[in-house]
Amino acid sequence: MQQQLMSSPPPANSALQRYDARKIASYYRWRPWKALWRLIYIISLFNGFIWGLLWDRWTHTSTAHYPQRAIQIRKILTQLGPTFIKVGQALSTRPDLIPKDFLTELMLLQDQLPPFPNEQAFAQIEAELRQPVREIYQEISAQPVAAASLGQVYRGRLFTGEEVAIKVQRPNLRPKLTLDLYLMRWMAARFGRFLPLNLGHDLTLIVDEFGTKLFEEIDYINEGQNAERFAENFKEYPAVEVPRIHWAYSGRKVLTLQWINGFKLTDSQCAVEANMDPDRLVQIGVISSLRQLLEFGFFHADPHPGNLFATSEGSMAYVDFGMMDQLDQTTKNTLVDAVVHLVNKDYELLATDFVKLGFLTPETDIRPIIPALEDVFDDIIGAKVGDFNFKTITDRFSELMYDYPFRVPAKFALIIRSLVTQEGVALCLNPDFKILEVSYPYVAQRLLAGETPDFQRRLLEVLFKDGKFQWQRLENLIAIAQTDQSFDLIPTARLGMQFLMSDEGDYLRRQVVLALIEDDRLHTEEVERLWNLIKGDLKPEKLFSVALGALAEFSDSNLPEWLPRPPLPVS
Template sequence: MTRHSLDSLRSYDPEAIARYYSARPWRVLWRALTIIWGFAGFLLGLQWDRFMGKTASHKAMRAVQLRQLLTRLGPTFIKVGQALSTRPDLIHKDFLEELVKLQDQLPPFPTDQAMALVEAELNQPIAEMFSSVSATPVAAASLGQVYRAQLHTGESVALKVQRPNLLPVLTLDLFLMRWAAGWLSAVLPLNLGHDLRLIVDEFGTKLFEEIDYLNEGRNAEKFAENFRDHPEIKVPRIYWRYTSSRVLTLEWIDGIKMTGTEEIRAAGLEVNEIIRIGVTSGLQQLLEFGFFHADPHPGNLFVMSVDDQEPEVFGRLAYIDFGMMDQLDEQTKETLVDALVHLINQEYQELAMDFVKLGFLAPETDIRPIVPALEAVLGDIMGESVRDFNFKTITDRFSELMFDYPFRVPAKFALIIRSLVTQEGLALSMNPNFKIVEVAYPYVARRLLQGESPQLRRRLLEVLFRDGRFQWQRLENLLRIARTDQSFDLLPTAQLGFQYLLSEEGRYLRRQLLLALTEDDRLHTEEVQRLWGLIKEDLRPERLLSSALGALAEFSLEGAAAFLPTMAPLSALQNALR
């Protein structure tokens, strides 16, 4: 990037931005004075509250004041507030709850400016590209606005246009934030366990990704590819011929906003089924694909009526706006499942180590005092109150924990938290009695029981065995939970399990199952009978025969030889059951 232009800046580069603004001190000074003047009243108010001993009683009022101030300061600060709303390591709970209310809606900029930008970006007159364009935007946000248009070929499209002169505004604010990060933490109620400039850099990186519409188009196509076999999820098509880094043209979605509960019912759709689709697709993004939508607010999710050509689809959920996305690597996905397993098993020492692996705790952190704190915070999450479990409860509890221990929320997990809490809030706005665990638990249980990968099979074993002993009740609970998911079919799962038992990889499980069946010097016929009563309706003879033939098709002689020693104990068990 030259010293005289920001146009060549395609990704966040704090050093290049600093070089640019070092040659323009007057612009830096004017913006700094504007920001300082805006924050002066807020900071003086905080100090006055401390002096008068009214910090606690005035905290809610100051939180509202902060939200309003960030809105007035414009796009960068609106995005800062939204990002901070998912950072319990940086902001106290009272401020978090208010910042969640931040909306990135701003007054639209003039349509003639928007159309001029489209023509400049795409090097064509508007009339040659579109047969019609709405006279005013249908939506206006902090970074851009959207028009409804029609191509000459007849397709209805959404024309998304970036705000003019956005890059100078964002880069100047990022420059000032990074410069101020060193001393601002001493004034605001932030948790200082690390260099705040790293937080600014994380934020700047994601913000630059969000304003690159070419990147958003690629994200949409990747997201669509992940859900290609899921007819319940709709992703709009991107029209690359009419797309640039500042203009995005995509398929127009006719649908009902997720908050339109009455409209959804009037369309003949079941609200709880729509919620199920949303929660399940969110879990798939995190635990299967590792590529997730980080901003699933009501304006980005639409409910579409069932297509006549697809009667098996109960309802279709359309995702739009793919600017804020992130990717989880395989190790992170596996560690997330590990953390879930350790939470189920109430193994808090291992859970603390998972937090280290995930970056919530530094590698050199002494986790010994943290383990009892985790148990105190999470001890009843998987107990009798499990049906009342929600992500908001977890974040509220952790927001207190993070000010007593050296926790830090990595950028990826700030986005994950934002995604989960937003989706849960959306679900609760549609149905206040909705319990996210009633959808999430069956999904996770089904994934563990199906064990499509060696990693998932290993984690299932960790759930089913503790201290070398088989946990009969856990297997029964997993089966009960999984069966509450109407899409769960036990037979294919049983077939996968049978194939695994016959494989070399299943040698350990064969040995452990034999020990489990005869441990404590008795045959566990009562436990086996309970399990059989739970699954016998799904395992009818004709389906069992077909499944067995499929499993045996891959059964080698070596596998048979390895499995034969198990037959005698199993015969004894069969006689006992009779």
């Protein structure tokens, strides 16, 4: 009986809900002809490209022909369909693997294909929801309003009167993806070790991780749950809008969600005609991205212009939550550490951060890398904020990839893609935009607030260097934070007072006293500059109230005799 079960063919791969390399391989072992014909087609398309590369090498014209070959590979990937389009998009964020000319061209890969017929789309809806389309939707558009490589979208209306977007997956998508993933993994297992790639591990693991993410992206139930989680994170931030999911009319291959009235953020002229402030939209986008990475750890990994809308109310709407990822608390903490060490120009600790984040392996000798980091980042940190953007970092950092054993972990490839895309959208709305003009105030506020012990520790790292208090750094942090008009120094001062008066603040209390009399002189000039900077936000009476409020957090036994007790609550 057991032998009979083992010799039976596996179930169809279209039934797989999650990526499973073993089951997919077992399926195609029983159907080798399917894999063979697809493999022949792939090889036939790549054949000319590979011979072209070899010819360029033999004739010593590789550099001159790079742009031509980059266009050629983009067209081949588009012709091969959804799986290869997604591969190309993933590679567009890997400067450790792909030459710069190819990266630029792969970024142009459009996640678009011609729409498939309505008859197939409506049949998909009826099969998934088990009702005729006319009984589900009061209205549905005659043609799709958008078509991508994995599905297409219709505009409709429920019988309750609500306008909705109806997302329908392409027919037979899962079998096509599994066949391509099977062939990619098969080739990676046999030829991956011969490729001069700086991966740090088996290429088949890269394929498996890619396959896992791709299967998550085509599961619309997973996408709907992602949307609800994202909305929960931003429920206190109305500037970010997320469409509501209509679960009664959704399944794994069909997703019905609230229709967003707005325009894509590439349509900057629409923003002008609607009398909207492009700078406000830019600020919303950057701050929301930073909150995703540094606060929630749950981030939108595909914020391309087609997935971002501006509404008439002045908010930004995110759509399409198929490609999301999660950062654990340790990674979030290390990211903030890296920012602090970068600001402090402590490149030895920054190199250690790269090891913790997976950009360098633990056994890497970081000593020769430290001066290289200094060469790359010193100019960037020394530049004015207005002359700096995120792409500057990625371009300069990519120069290190071929000289030192850096690699980009898959998770950070998604983060890089997210940030570069977000900055590209911002530059479309405002060509003079500089990302640090918006992001620095946010990071400075988080550090100054010291909401958690981790942030308090990082603030101390910024303010003290070699045991000496850095007055200029404190002034810079406050000045940068104040560039955001919504910044309120009072809550920050309250948290600071509470920390100073706690047991954990003992070290800081002593250091502040030492800073005031450092080098055998009273630092009145620095104190005066600092007071002039904050006096508009901290009137003496407000400051006294903040101090009393901080003291009120402690019991009466901890208060000095000469201080007034907080009033008792009225019953």
